[in-house]
Amino acid sequence: MSSFSPQFLDELRARVSLEDVVGKRVKLIRRGREYVGLSPFQKEKTPSFTVVPDKGFYHDFSSGEHGDVIDFVMKVEGLSFPEAVERLAAQAGMEIPNDSxxxxxxxxxxxxxxxxxxxxxxxxxxxxxxxxxxxxxxxxxxxxxxxxxxxxxxxxxxxxxxxxxxxxxxxxxxxxxxxxxxxxxxxxxxxxxxxxxxxxxxxxxxxxxxxxxxxxxxxxxxxxxxxxxxSPESAIFQKRHVLYGLTQALKPARDGGRILVTEGYMDVISLHQAGFDFAVAPLGTALTEDHLQALWKIVHEPTVCFDGDTAGQKAAMRVADHALALLKPGYSLRFALLPTGEDPDSLIKARGAAAMSEVLAATLPLSEILWRMETQGRMPTTPEERAGLEDRLSRQALRIGDSTVRSHFLRAFKDRLWSEWREAGRRRNKGAGGERRPSPQVGIPAAAARATGTDPLRGAQQVLLAIVLRHPDVFEAEGERLGALGFADAGLDRLRQAVVTILSGQPDLDAAGLARELAAAGLAAESDALLGDPMISHHRKIAAAADAESVLATWRDTLETLRRAAFAAERETIKKRLAGDLTPDGWRRQQAALRAAIGDSEG
Incomplete structure (x- = not known):
């Protein structure tokens, strides 16, 4: 019978996810920090099987079976200990040591x-x-x-x-x-x-x-x-695996359900002494994949806390950047941002443990760190800048390996872009004393607005705008869709932006009121040209006298046309982005991104 060193077995248990292995056999339901399900060892109707990931064991109250991930594989698959170890090692990408x-x-x-x-x-x-x-x-x-x-x-x-x-x-x-x-x-x-x-x-x-x-x-x-x-690395020390202070932090972290990652020895010790006895630190290097996997074994959302100086902020960004490919449902990071010039040790000495508690109470999710990294505190003011920001955020999200998490990040970024854009429009519409101060807009000749009128996509965009111009009440329910679109024709897109901005700030305007606001913004000619276009003026389903049901049906049909066109364009963009990655994993990422794009376009 093969023998394995305690060090090898410890590393194997640390690398393999107990809940993932069990989840392939048992439908698990999360309850707090544990999972429950029906016993895999005997039939039952009420779940009595419990998995405790942070402690690395399962327990079946119905049969009395208890053990770690190796025991589980041995039991359910009828394998010997060496066979179970070899199977799990293969899953974890670990080489089996020779029994020599x-x-x-x-x-x-x-x-x-x-x-x-x-x-x-x-x-x-x-x-x-x-x-x-x-x-x-x-x-x-x-x-x-x-x-x-x-x-x-x-x-x-x-x-x-x-x-x-x-x-x-x-x-x-x-x-x-x-x-x-x-x-x-x-x-x-x-x-x-x-x-x-x-x-x-x-x-x-x-x-x-x-x-x-x-x-x-x-x-x-x-x-x-x-x-x-x-110390130099040795047979018992590889710094990519080790976190300083974990010996002291392990039990408090498990008991409290939180763990804090900081930068240095003294930070860890000061935090423990101040009552934050769940703090650890990497050894002068960035968090590695092994570090992250070890942390996720303890809690599902560790908090990363770096110094408030420029170097600390860059370190936090590197952690965020490195973690993207490793994210999976339910597992992520949070970030605690220290005041500029402070580290945990100096903050506690200067202002006490309460100040550190305030920092930890204001932690931010990974998505917020990415947003701040790409916006640099400044929201785009033009369609081109907005498109650039959306592209950068999408590129970040597309690096996420798990398709479910990736899809949620893509959707969250798109939703926030729209929300921020709409809020900016409301602010621009309100001047001192609550009165709107319209900014001047550059007009274009009516002839130019009709120059590409035979383009079916441009025609669909014209129909959407005409519906809102004649029936502004549609905007309250459907305005988010119009705000999320971007029109290739610059003049048409300026009109779209103006309509979104005006109605975001003044949602109760009727058609006449909207026309007055567009005129004040210098866009009367463009609005008149659009409504006077033969395709629009003869479109009975969106006429001023058309019934609400007909108008809404036409809106949704037209939006579907644009949705399909947008998906086709996004599909080509994704293919180009991932064209150089010909690995099976790259193909899976491309397909998942395409599915996410379909879901986003349907939203």
Whole structure:
């Protein structure tokens, strides 16, 4: 029977989604942080089967079955333990380690590395309380850390010496080869003896999910670079997998249903000390896919909090950008924005825990961060700018791998564009004292307005505008559709924009009132030309005397014509955007985007 190292099994459980695996066999219904469904082990009518994703287990109250994702696959598929592990590893894209003497030796070495790192951690802690660690201890106390916090996070000190730690570890029985492999000593290029890797630094032990020390971070006490130094990667430490503070944060995060991602060691410690004991931090790098998957195992919507300076804002944008391809239904991120120039540690020291609570109470969803990133705080004022913003937002949404989430993002962005555009129109229509101050519009000759009158799409657009000009009450129910459209003919589109703007601000206008407002905006000629066009003037179903039912039916038929044309155009745009991606996943994204486009055009 094959054997697997505890480290490999832990990583497998972390990568595979328990609810996804179970969901292929059981129809699960979400209830808070858990899922329930009918037992897969025996027949029942009332759900008694529970999945607890953040703790990684299921329990069936009807049969007493209990276990993790490996146990579930073994039970429902009748597989042995190695077979279940191999199947799940294939799903997770993990390579099965060879069950060979060499691999067993590597496992033994990894365990020895854990032992060496724990001995080193104890030595660093001891050095902090020695005379040579006096300045480091004063520094930590000066940062507001009491001894209880120092002990909880096992903080220590590496003396400013080339061989003090090397000698201390040797006296504890740690061989030099193991020190080197653990990244505790380093061999110089000139052939001199190995020297201590960390020197003159306050030491922050970095632990894995099980609380084992796997690496260290060191902050220099004197002047010098780098300010923070992490252990080199090793057989037990890959920084893309590790989050600082997770050992301490795991239970509070699970119990409270929230986890906070910040930037540095001191931020994490200060947050924990102030009562935000669900804070973690990546190790000087952006959040990786492995980090995100690990966070989603704990809570479905982690909060990312970065410094309020420009670098912190850029880091937040990179996280948002990186997360898009990984989103799935129910799993996303929220963002906490700190005041400019502040980090969690400085904010808490200056204004207390209440200020941090206010920041966390005002978190923003990922979609809002993308919106702010693309608008830069300025809404478009012209059709061209609006089209550009819509294109940029659509490109962001199309990067989302899950078709359901992608469709919702596309729809949300389109809805918000319309809402913001309409609100801007209302504001423009109201001057001081609530009176409308129309802005001048550039008119076009009536002949030019009819120049392409034989174009069927332009004809449909003319019909829509004519309906609103003669029957403005249609706008209250159908105006959103008109506002979301864009006409290729510049003159016709100016008239459309003016109608939308006027009626958004003054929804009670009748046909005569709308005509007066258009004249005040300098668009009387365009309006008269449209209504005087033979195609419009002889169209009995939209005449001024036509009944409301006939008018509304004509509106919807005409809109359907434009909807089909819009979808055809969007289909070509999507094909061009994704034409270079010939992978099966790229094809699926293209088809999902096309389905989303159909849904949006039908909305």
């Amino acid at each position: 003497p060499e691999e067993r030796e590597k496992d033994r070495q990894r365990q020895t590395l854990y032992d060496a790192m724990d001995v080193a951690c104890a030595q660093f802690q001891k050095m902090l309380r020695m005379p040579e660690g006096k300045a480091a201890l004063a520094y930590l106390h000066g940062r507001g850390l009491p001894d209880s916090t120092i002990e909880r996070f096992r903080l220590g000190y590496a003396p400013d010496s080339r061989g003090t730690m090397k000698g201390a570890l040797a006296r504890e029985g740690v061989p030099e080869e193991l020190m080197r492999e653990a990244g505790l000593i380093r061999r110089p290029d000139d052939g001199r003896p190995d020297f201590d890797y960390f020197r003159g630094r306050v030491m922050f032990p970095i632990t894995d999910r099980r609380g084992r020390v796997v690496a260290f971070g060191g902050r220099i006490m004197a002047k010098g670079e780098p300010k923070y130094l992490n």
